[in-house]
Amino acid sequence: MKVKSICCIGAGYVGGPTMAVIAKKCPGIKVTVVDINEARIAAWNDPDVNNIPVYEPGLGEVVAESRGRNLFFSTDVDGAIDESDMIFISVNTPTKTYGEGKGLAADLKWIELCARQIARVAKSDKIVVEKSTLPVRTASTIKSILDHTGSGVSFQILSNPEFLAEGTAVEDLMDPDRVLIGGDQTEEGLKAIQALVDVYAQWVPRERILTTNVWSSELSKLTANAFLAQRVSSINSLSELCEHTEADINEVARAIGSDSRIGPKFLKASVGFGGSCFQKDILNLVYISRSYGLNEVADYWEQVIQMNDHQKRRFAKKIIRSLYNTVNGKKIAFLGWAFKKDTNDTRESAAIYVADHLLFEQAHVAVYDPKVKEEQVFVDMDYLNTRSSEENRKYIDVVEDPYEACKGAHAIAVLTEWDVFKQYDWSKIYDNMLKPAHVFDGRNVLDAEKLRKIGFQVYSIGTPS
Numbered sequence: 394m395k396v397k398s399i400c401c402i403g404a405g406y407v408g409g410p411t412m413a414v415i416a417k418k419c420p421g422i423k424v425t426v427v428d429i430n431e432a433r434i435a436a437w438n439d440p441d442v443n444n445i446p447v448y449e450p451g452l453g454e455v456v457a458e459s460r461g462r463n464l465f466f467s468t469d470v471d472g473a474i475d476e477s478d479m480i481f482i483s484v485n486t487p488t489k490t491y492g493e494g495k496g497l498a499a500d501l502k503w504i505e506l507c508a509r510q511i512a513r514v515a516k517s518d519k520i521v522v523e524k525s526t527l528p529v530r531t532a533s534t535i536k537s538i539l540d541h542t543g544s545g546v547s548f549q550i551l552s553n554p555e556f557l558a559e560g561t562a563v564e565d566l567m568d569p570d571r572v573l574i575g576g577d578q579t580e581e582g583l584k585a586i587q588a589l590v591d592v593y594a595q596w597v598p599r600e601r602i603l604t605t606n607v608w609s610s611e612l613s614k615l616t617a618n619a620f621l622a623q624r625v626s627s628i629n630s631l632s633e634l635c636e637h638t639e640a641d642i643n644e645v646a647r648a649i650g651s652d653s654r655i656g657p658k659f660l661k662a663s664v665g666f667g668g669s670c671f672q673k674d675i676l677n678l679v680y681i682s683r684s685y686g687l688n689e690v691a692d693y694w695e696q697v698i699q700m701n702d703h704q705k706r707r708f709a710k711k712i713i714r715s716l717y718n719t720v721n722g723k724k725i726a727f728l729g730w731a732f733k734k735d736t737n738d739t740r741e742s743a744a745i746y747v748a749d750h751l752l753f754e755q756a757h758v759a760v761y762d763p764k765v766k767e768e769q770v771f772v773d774m775d776y777l778n779t780r781s782s783e784e785n786r787k788y789i790d791v792v793e794d795p796y797e798a799c800k801g802a803h804a805i806a807v808l809t810e811w812d813v814f815k816q817y818d819w820s821k822i823y824d825n826m827l828k829p830a831h832v833f834d835g836r837n838v839l840d841a842e843k844l845r846k847i848g849f850q851v852y853s854i855g856t857p858s
């Protein structure tokens with residue numbers, strides 16, 4: 394079967410970039426991305442591609458090339474389902490905030506709604522592709538809903554998890570390490586797998602397209618994120634030991650990363666990992682393991698999250714201790730709010746938790762981030778529900794100029810590794826701060842020696858001070 398028309402439900406950080414790249418690489422396929430969020434779709438359709446809702450280097454150009462040709466953004470979910478032969482589900486799957494599995498399990502409410510909508514609307518056979526990250530065995534839930542429509546329409550369910558990282562999404566999609574496709578090992582299932590292989594094979598070398606059964610594919614996605622997050626927690630745990638032993642975590646990372654079995658990537662000590670997925674996916678793995686009675690497996694992975702929480706807390710406490718055990722009324726400038734550089738995404742960003750800790754101590758936080766808007770900072774803080782929204786506004790200022798953020802501050806905390814921070818006039822910043830002027834580099838991006846020469850007291854994660 395040759396795919397002619399694709400619909401993607403969910404125009405978020407995955408649906409938007411993924412479909413834009415499919416449309417670019419497969420001009421013969423009509424790709425329609427749909428969402429119930431009207432403002433988001435309007436932003437994807439904004440004539441000025443600088444206003445699309447996801448900030449990713451290079452994405453504007455990719456969207457501009459295909460939009461209106463074979464790439465469309467729409468709120469007409471029913472219409473797009475009806476006319477497509479392959480439907481990607483790329484909706485959010487956050488951690489449940491209520492009921493059974495609260496705080497651990499993935500909330501599959503939006504997935505189920507999509508399945509029911511597809512079941513109601515579809516009049517011809519469809520291949521349904523799970524693009525969202527889902528617990529192992531979710532395909533059977535989707536299949537059960539789709540198989541009970543009584544309409545005679547036949548559905549094949551594939552798992553095709555996404556491995557892109559934000560900030561490098563376009564690169565990752567254009568040149569992926571691998572594409573993973575899981576499907577039923579029946580004649581019909583294998584045909585559906587082949588149809589999706591043929592889509593990706595238009596730009597991805599065939600040997601990098603892996604095919605498996607559905608369950609292996611679903612579980613591989615959770616496993617990949619768990620392994621990546623585990624590396625960050627491992628290096629972060631040792632950063633604390635470095636601070637007590639005068640070892641330097643950057644040197645340790647280089648030394649161990651040179652071992653080809655370990656490899657150099659993902660060994661950067663930090664204030665803690667953030668992002669919408671690492672924590673959510675590990676918690677989900679913990680929940681699934683416990684539900685099978687595998688408590689040792691669950692405890693093992695849970696430790697990765699505990700270490701990450703510890704790292705964020707430890708950073709905030711370091712600031713407080715260094716400022717003579719009180720930050721009450723003191724201005725602390727935050728450089729960066731996004732969970733990593735080159736994205737405007739702030740979900741689960743370490744900055745949120747560090748700010749929360751400092752606000753409990755009645756610090757005054759001035760935030761500057763090159764891509765995050767003021768309202769987003771307050772949405773993030775209010776979402777924590779740890780104090781009133783008025784109090785968050787009383788203690789936090791979001792400013793549009795980094796020098797303004799640092800002016801009159803006792804300390805600067807670097808929460809995101811934006812490259813531009815390295816290029817600032819640090820002497821000018823120093824001159825306008827209260828003394829002693831502190832820098833807490835939660836990303837080890839600044840040149841600590843240079844800053845010390847200017848006069849700053851500098852703390853970098855896991856390095857001798």
Ligand SMILES: NC(=O)C1=CN([C@@H]2O[C@H](COP(=O)(O)OP(=O)(O)OC[C@H]3O[C@@H](n4cnc5c(N)ncnc54)[C@H](O)[C@@H]3O)[C@@H](O)[C@H]2O)C=CC1
Pocket residue numbers: 402403404405406407408427428429430433470483484485486503506507524525526527555556557558559669670
């Ligand atoms: N953000 C990332 O870098 C990655 C995310 N993932 C996974 O991809 C999935 C999507 O993540 P994001 O794109 O970050 O989420 P997102 O929150 O940015 O986007 C999801 C979109 O789905 C829409 N939506 C929800 N229910 C809908 C429905 N019934 N009909 C139409 N639209 C609906 C929402 O309005 C929202 O715009 C999640 O399962 C996530 O775990 C996987 C790899 C990378």
Ligand SMILES: O=C(O)[C@H]1O[C@H](OP(=O)(O)OP(=O)(O)OC[C@H]2O[C@@H](n3ccc(=O)[nH]c3=O)[C@H](O)[C@@H]2O)[C@H](O)[C@@H](O)[C@@H]1O
Pocket residue numbers: 526555556557558559560618621625658659660661662663664665666667668669670671732733
């Ligand atoms: O499922 C997902 O959502 C995605 O999650 C991660 O991608 P992402 O969260 O976008 O970004 P990463 O580059 O993985 O960074 C995650 C967090 O870890 C931190 N990190 C990463 C690497 C490192 O060495 N040190 C470190 O602190 C980053 O600053 C960031 O806060 C994975 O890398 C993707 O493969 C996956 O598709």
